[in-house]
Amino acid sequence: MGIPLAVMDHADPELFGELMSAVERVAASGAFTGGRAVEEFETEYARWCEVAHAVGVSSGTEALVLALRALEIGPGDEVVVPANSFIATAEAVSMVGATPRFADVDPDTSLITAATIEPVLTPAVRCVIPVHLYGRTVEMEPISELARDRGLRVIEDAAQAHGARYRGRRVGTIGDAGTFSFYPAKNLGAWGDGGAVVSGNAEIAEAVRLLRSHGESPRYHHRMVGTTARLDAIQATILRLKLRHLERWNALRRQAADALREALRDSIASPPIAPSPGCDHVYHQFVVRAPQRDALKDSLAREGIATGIHYPIPIHRSDAYMALAGERDVAPVATRLAGEILSLPIFPGLDDAQIRRIADATVAFTAQAEGAQAEGSAVLVRS
Numbered sequence: 001m002g003i004p005l006a007v008m009d010h011a012d013p014e015l016f017g018e019l020m021s022a023v024e025r026v027a028a029s030g031a032f033t034g035g036r037a038v039e040e041f042e043t044e045y046a047r048w049c050e051v052a053h054a055v056g057v058s059s060g061t062e063a064l065v066l067a068l069r070a071l072e073i074g075p076g077d078e079v080v081v082p083a084n085s086f087i088a089t090a091e092a093v094s095m096v097g098a099t100p101r102f103a104d105v106d107p108d109t110s111l112i113t114a115a116t117i118e119p120v121l122t123p124a125v126r127c128v129i130p131v132h133l134y135g136r137t138v139e140m141e142p143i144s145e146l147a148r149d150r151g152l153r154v155i156e157d158a159a160q161a162h163g164a165r166y167r168g169r170r171v172g173t174i175g176d177a178g179t180f181s182f183y184p185a186k187n188l189g190a191w192g193d194g195g196a197v198v199s200g201n202a203e204i205a206e207a208v209r210l211l212r213s214h215g216e217s218p219r220y221h222h223r224m225v226g227t228t229a230r231l232d233a234i235q236a237t238i239l240r241l242k243l244r245h246l247e248r249w250n251a252l253r254r255q256a257a258d259a260l261r262e263a264l265r266d267s268i269a270s271p272p273i274a275p276s277p278g279c280d281h282v283y284h285q286f287v288v289r290a291p292q293r294d295a296l297k298d299s300l301a302r303e304g305i306a307t308g309i310h311y312p313i314p315i316h317r318s319d320a321y322m323a324l325a326g327e328r329d330v331a332p333v334a335t336r337l338a339g340e341i342l343s344l345p346i347f348p349g350l351d352d353a354q355i356r357r358i359a360d361a362t363v364a365f366t367a368q369a370e371g372a373q374a375e376g377s378a379v380l381v382r383s
């Protein structure tokens with residue numbers, strides 16, 4: 001049996017049955033859009049995030065778009081985003097008519113920092129979007145301080161970090177707003193697309209609530225130009241049930257990650273560094289770095305071990321943003337990392353035998369790579 005990169009709900013028969021019954025109840029009620037299911041999920045998600053407001057929306061990308069719109073960021077404004085994130089972080093900025101500015105990342109954590117943001121600030125920058133990439137928390141305090149000094153808004157893209165804590169607080173609740181994706185493969189995933197915006201600020205939450213459904217309140221009174229970006233009732237019901245397991249699932253991810261980190265000690269693949277004090281990691285991805293990444297990927301695939309690359313092309317080098325970012329590489333660390341990173345399987349319940357197989361295959365590749373290198377240098381010496 002191969003080892004997948006992530007597991008979906010159909011692989012857990014008990015959970016699957018529970019969710020199917022819930023879907024059936026919603027379908028039988030005929031309340032597919034809005035209503036109690038969505039409100040209950042919003043209340044429970046806000047409580048779980050330890051924040052005053054949560055608004056369900058149709059995707060993590062829409063969550064970013066609507067958070068930016070709620071902060072009245074648009075044409076003429078610039079927004080700092082990390083160069084290595086899922087492209088949605090930058091796309092949302094473009095969608096509201098603003099311009100992304102790409103910040104490089106810290107070589108040890110792969111995350112944006114106050115030090116990488118500072119050099120790309122211009123007078124037009126109005127907002128920063130730190131991304132808690134792979135589930136690891138960004139060091140927020142210096143960024144919050146920088147934002148206070150420069151009068152910038154902060155939106156946390158927590159699409160990969162549901163439930164992670166920074167200095168005791170849930171991510172997404174530290175900036176002006178936080179955004180989440182419930183894409184099926186995320187730590188909290190729906191059976192389709194979904195997202196949420198959380199905020200401690202009632203006005204921001206209310207603006208997102210209006211924007212997601214045509215600025216409508218009350219019925220057929222449109223107070224602003226909005227869109228269709230609601231969370232479906234069926235998705236809300238699934239998310240609500242899965243939310244009850246999320247703390248435990250994240251703990252299982254951390255446990256598996258710690259075991260995998262230990263098992264990889266003598267291999268060519270450098271495991272992710274452990275989170276520093278005050279920071280957290282909920283391991284949406286377990287990303288190692290390896291000098292011969294593509295060969296390692298192929299070698300693991302031959303052993304039935306699935307891997308991923310998150311992401312092979314940094315946003316500022318993508319076809320979509322190359323023209324904007326320019327020829328000169330504005331984020332060389334992100335570019336270098338893109339050539340070295342490899343995401344190994346990680347999911348709640350990744351067991352000891354699977355961890356052993358991943359580690360053994362990686363160590364075997366290491367021995368082979370080192371052997372080839374030694375042979376290469378022997379040839380060099382002879383000639």
Ligand SMILES: *Cc1c(COP(=O)(O)O)cnc(C)c1O
Binds near residue numbers: 086
């Ligand atoms: C998944 C993801 C998004 C987008 O979420 P969708 O629900 O797919 O629109 C945004 N940012 C990051 C960092 C993500 O991983």
